[in-house]
Amino acid sequence: xxxxxxxxxxxxxxxxxxxxxxxxxxxxxxxAAPAGGRLIVAADSxxxxxxxxxVASNGVFxxxxxxxxxxxxxxxxxxxxxxxxLATSWEGSADGLSVTFxxxxxxxxxxxxxxxxxxxxxxxxxxxxxxxxxGRLVFANLEAVDTPDDYTAVFRFSKPTPFQLxxxxxxxVTSVVAKHIFDGSDIxxxxxxxxxxxxxxxxxxxxxxxxxxxxxxxxxxxxxxxxKLDEIVFRVLPDRASAxxxxxxxxxxxxxxxxxxxxxxxRISKVDGIKVISKGYEALTYQLVVEINHRRxxxxxxxVRQAIAQAIDxxxxxxxxxxxxxxxxxxxxxxxxxxxxxxxVASYDFNPAAANDILDKAGYKQGADGxxxxxxxxxxxxxxxxxxxxxxxRQALAVIGIDAEIVNADAAAHLKAVYTDHDFDLAVGPPxxxxxxxxxxxxxxxxxxxxxxxxxxxxxxxxxxxxxxxxQASETVDTAARTDLYRKFQQLxxxxxxxxxxxxxxxxxxxxxxxxxxxxxxxxxxSNWGDTALQS
Amino acid sequence: xxRAILLLRRRAISSLPVLLIVVIFTFFLLESASGDAxxxxxGSIGGGDAALRQSLHESYGLDHSMLARxxxxxxxxxxxxxxxxxxxxxxxxxxxxxxxxNTLLLMGSATALSFGLGSALGxxxxxxxxxxxxxxxxxxxxxxxxxxxxxxxxxxxxxFSVKLRWFPIAGIETxxxxxxxxxxxxDISDHLILPVGALAxxxxxxxxxVMRAGMGQVWKLDFVLFARAKGLSRSRxxxxxxxRNALLPLVTMLGLQSAAMxxxxxxxxxxxxxxxxxxxxxxxxxxxxxxxxxxxxxxxAVLVIAVNFLVDLVYAGLDPRIGASExxx
Numbered sequence: 001x002x003x004x005x006x007x008x009x010x011x012x013x014x015x016x017x018x019x020x021x022x023x024x025x026x027x028x029x030x031x032a033a034p035a036g037g038r039l040i041v042a043a044d045s046x047x048x049x050x051x052x053x054x055v056a057s058n059g060v061f062x063x064x065x066x067x068x069x070x071x072x073x074x075x076x077x078x079x080x081x082x083x084x085x086l087a088t089s090w091e092g093s094a095d096g097l098s099v100t101f102x103x104x105x106x107x108x109x110x111x112x113x114x115x116x117x118x119x120x121x122x123x124x125x126x127x128x129x130x131x132x133x134x135g136r137l138v139f140a141n142l143e144a145v146d147t148p149d150d151y152t153a154v155f156r157f158s159k160p161t162p163f164q165l166x167x168x169x170x171x172x173v174t175s176v177v178a179k180h181i182f183d184g185s186d187i188x189x190x191x192x193x194x195x196x197x198x199x200x201x202x203x204x205x206x207x208x209x210x211x212x213x214x215x216x217x218x219x220x221x222x223x224x225x226x227x228k229l230d231e232i233v234f235r236v237l238p239d240r241a242s243a244x245x246x247x248x249x250x251x252x253x254x255x256x257x258x259x260x261x262x263x264x265x266x267r268i269s270k271v272d273g274i275k276v277i278s279k280g281y282e283a284l285t286y287q288l289v290v291e292i293n294h295r296r297x298x299x300x301x302x303x304v305r306q307a308i309a310q311a312i313d314x315x316x317x318x319x320x321x322x323x324x325x326x327x328x329x330x331x332x333x334x335x336x337x338x339x340x341x342x343x344x345v346a347s348y349d350f351n352p353a354a355a356n357d358i359l360d361k362a363g364y365k366q367g368a369d370g371x372x373x374x375x376x377x378x379x380x381x382x383x384x385x386x387x388x389x390x391x392x393x394r395q396a397l398a399v400i401g402i403d404a405e406i407v408n409a410d411a412a413a414h415l416k417a418v419y420t421d422h423d424f425d426l427a428v429g430p431p432x433x434x435x436x437x438x439x440x441x442x443x444x445x446x447x448x449x450x451x452x453x454x455x456x457x458x459x460x461x462x463x464x465x466x467x468x469x470x471x472q473a474s475e476t477v478d479t480a481a482r483t484d485l486y487r488k489f490q491q492l493x494x495x496x497x498x499x500x501x502x503x504x505x506x507x508x509x510x511x512x513x514x515x516x517x518x519x520x521x522x523x524x525x526x527s528n529w530g531d532t533a534l535q536s
Numbered sequence: 537x538x539r540a541i542l543l544l545r546r547r548a549i550s551s552l553p554v555l556l557i558v559v560i561f562t563f564f565l566l567e568s569a570s571g572d573a574x575x576x577x578x579g580s581i582g583g584g585d586a587a588l589r590q591s592l593h594e595s596y597g598l599d600h601s602m603l604a605r606x607x608x609x610x611x612x613x614x615x616x617x618x619x620x621x622x623x624x625x626x627x628x629x630x631x632x633x634x635x636x637x638n639t640l641l642l643m644g645s646a647t648a649l650s651f652g653l654g655s656a657l658g659x660x661x662x663x664x665x666x667x668x669x670x671x672x673x674x675x676x677x678x679x680x681x682x683x684x685x686x687x688x689x690x691x692x693x694x695x696f697s698v699k700l701r702w703f704p705i706a707g708i709e710t711x712x713x714x715x716x717x718x719x720x721x722x723d724i725s726d727h728l729i730l731p732v733g734a735l736a737x738x739x740x741x742x743x744x745x746v747m748r749a750g751m752g753q754v755w756k757l758d759f760v761l762f763a764r765a766k767g768l769s770r771s772r773x774x775x776x777x778x779x780r781n782a783l784l785p786l787v788t789m790l791g792l793q794s795a796a797m798x799x800x801x802x803x804x805x806x807x808x809x810x811x812x813x814x815x816x817x818x819x820x821x822x823x824x825x826x827x828x829x830x831x832x833x834x835x836x837a838v839l840v841i842a843v844n845f846l847v848d849l850v851y852a853g854l855d856p857r858i859g860a861s862e863x864x865x
Contacts, residue, residue: 040711048577048625057581133584188595194625209624209634210811212711233711238815239806241690242706248698249705382579411579412571412824420575432582440583450586454578 092163096477280519281506623823658747750782
């Protein structure tokens with residue numbers, strides 16, 4: 001027995017040494033990443049339209065960003081947080097009426113035709129501005145794109161447009177598609193929307209519905225020594241529990257966008273050869289927000305909103321619901337956007353007693369059953385965490401005498417109920433911060449949004465002062481002044497609480513140790529993976 | 537043979553109104569669900585503005601009235617056109633013909649397995665009612681029957697794919713393997729073992745119990761008593777007297793279960809990432825894709841009708857007294 005255990009220990013030691021030596025070798029190789037191999041990745045959805053120039057969404061980017069490239073990509077260390085892609089430089093005019101892009105020379109489309117400024121002009125005027133869900137906003141005032149030569153594109157705006165906004169929006173809204181493929185066709189119905197032709201490091205090879213997307217190496221990619229991989233296969237795994245199991249069985253090597261549920265991370269991080277990475281989503285920060293219907297008279301009362309804010313224990317939410325993979329929010333701009341973020345806002349510390357006090361003083365008396373009034377609470381169905389927070393919020397509100405009834409629905413029903421029918425008192429929503437408050441953040445509190453616009457101010461909140469700042473910021477060309485306006489914006493929102501920001505979070509990537517150069521930019525999962533490699 | 541053809545014609549004609557009712561009912565059911573295809577789509581792409589919403593409504597044909605859309609659908613159906621899926625942007629017929637074979641394979645294998653093994657175990661249990669073997673099998677089947685199918689699927693994949701690595705974890709075949717012919721068939725069957733096992737186990741318990749109960753009843757009948765009095769061997773009595781007669785309710789059950797198994801396969805297809813019919817149905821509901829969902833339900837209805845027809849034929853073969861009048865009617 002003793003002999004056996006000693007020999008086993010020695011054996012273990014030997015194994016440990018062996019492991020250590022391979023780990024060292026692996027580190028050495030990480031710099032000069034090996035080329036070749038097939039990377040298999042979990043995908044949980046199959047977008048109907050895979051063209052990122054038309055549909056700017058994470059689900060589309062996840063696959064399409066390897067094939068079709070934007071003018072610039074987010075970067076941890078680049079100037080203004082950007083790294084060049086199809087554009088090598090960008091310059092805004094002082095009057096805010098034009099932006100000049102210098103484009104990369106010697107780039108070819110996957111079908112062999114050269115990439116030129118005409119492609120950029122076509123994409124901007126015929127797709128981003130009229131068709132794209134987010135570009136419609138950013139390029140609303142884009143009037144023309146001049147192409148003085150093949151490698152220069154000058155965007156002309158009819159009204160001053162802040163260069164800061166254009167710059168921050170580059171990674172999200174500027175996926176360039178080939179003019180020769182889309183010109184003269186019905187763009188929305190063009191089959192190339194699903195059989196992508198781009199300039200990226202990978203070519204679109206095959207799509208088997210319900211099974212996988214396969215991308216293969218672009219031998220003529222402009223990036224030096226890129227791509228490293230021969231193939232990327234996105235394997236459709238709709239069930240989240242099976243994504244974790246597939247990683248363990250080494251049938252897939254990487255699962256991004258928290259495809260492995262948070263609750264499984266602790267267990268899977270202990271599996272040999274698997275690493276859990278929370279980096280690489282900084283530019284895709286999701287926010288956990290309590291949306292408020294201001295048509296409801298109690299909720300139109302600031303004191304009630306303050307009491308609700310005080311009833312929420314953000315630390316509990318972060319630690320228990322997000323298992324620590326999130327941060328408490330202070331306002332409508334996340335900390336991951338340091339360009340705009342300010343911590344100089346009102347704060348509502350967790351204090352149910354004080355909240356009860358405010359409500360008592362405000363005249364919302366507790367009835368015989370301890371309740372002051374009833375509310376309808378609709379948690380969005382998109383994430384486990386939004387639903388779990390709904391359950392938590394119900395309990396937190398019960399402590400301050402507000403009886404919330406939870407109404408769960410699937411995505412389509414939730415969107416209709418909240419954004420079209422306004423059939424809610426409180427809703428839990430997960431909006432995304434997309435690099436600039438003007439893209440999908442100010443819309444959450446700005447008045448005058450037409451009905452049925454998803455992820456907008458459908459609570460009927462109106463604040464002329466706030467509207468004025470939002471409008472001013474949308475026209476302010478001076479970067480410092482514009483940034484300042486957004487600081488004020490945060491202060492006003494937090495002071496008046498048109499909505500309550502509770503937490504902000506990024507996703508988690510789980511990968512086998514053999515996958516190299518993971519999460520090396522703030523939008524890694526939706527970037528081009530040119531340098532991603534596989535340790536053989 | 538002539539009787540079978542007559543029966544088939546009669547069935548086909550009587551099924552038409554059923555199918556029409558199914559289509560109209562499904563249409564209104566989906567209409568009554570909150571949210572439409574545009575809501576579902578905008579949610580999946582992270583939003584858009586009011587004008588985008590409006591133009592999507594128009595391009596999906598959702599700006600027509602409800603009755604106009606129903607009429608449009610029915611008239612295209614009359615031309616054997618299942619319409620256009622809004623969630624996938626492809627013809628419904630194409631989607632269904634792509635996914636149906638996988639599900640038929642899954643369901644067919646699971647049905648054969650659960651029916652075959654279930655009735656065999658049922659005979660074993662019913663051969664000596666009240667014996668230890670009978671009680672073990674009965675309790676075991678109850679336990680298996682009580683297990684939710686998604687859980688059973690997950691446990692099977694953790695044990696046999698993650699830990700033992702005997703079988704692939706998900707999918708219908710190895711990705712982009714380029715296999716053809718026999719080696720592809722082997723590959724597919726390798727992938728099907730766990731999902732078929734999970735699906736079959738649940739229904740196996742049901743067949744086992746029905747078989748056992750049926751045998752219990754037949755045991756008490758006079759002709760069995762007579763057979764015993766004749767001094768026939770026990771195994772002979774069990775197989776050719778008791779089991780044969782107890783099989784009838786099982787065949788009825790088989791027809792009924794074919795519909796239930798379609799439902800059960802939704803879960804199993806999700807857990808094992810089998811690109812099948814059930815998963816397509818789930819995606820159709822999530823995408824509020826009315827034409828697709830109606831196509832799926834219509835196809836399922838036809839399937840169930842077809843299976844029941846086959847069951848009737850088998851039934852008639854097993855017991856000549858049944859169905860004799862159907863042909864003349």
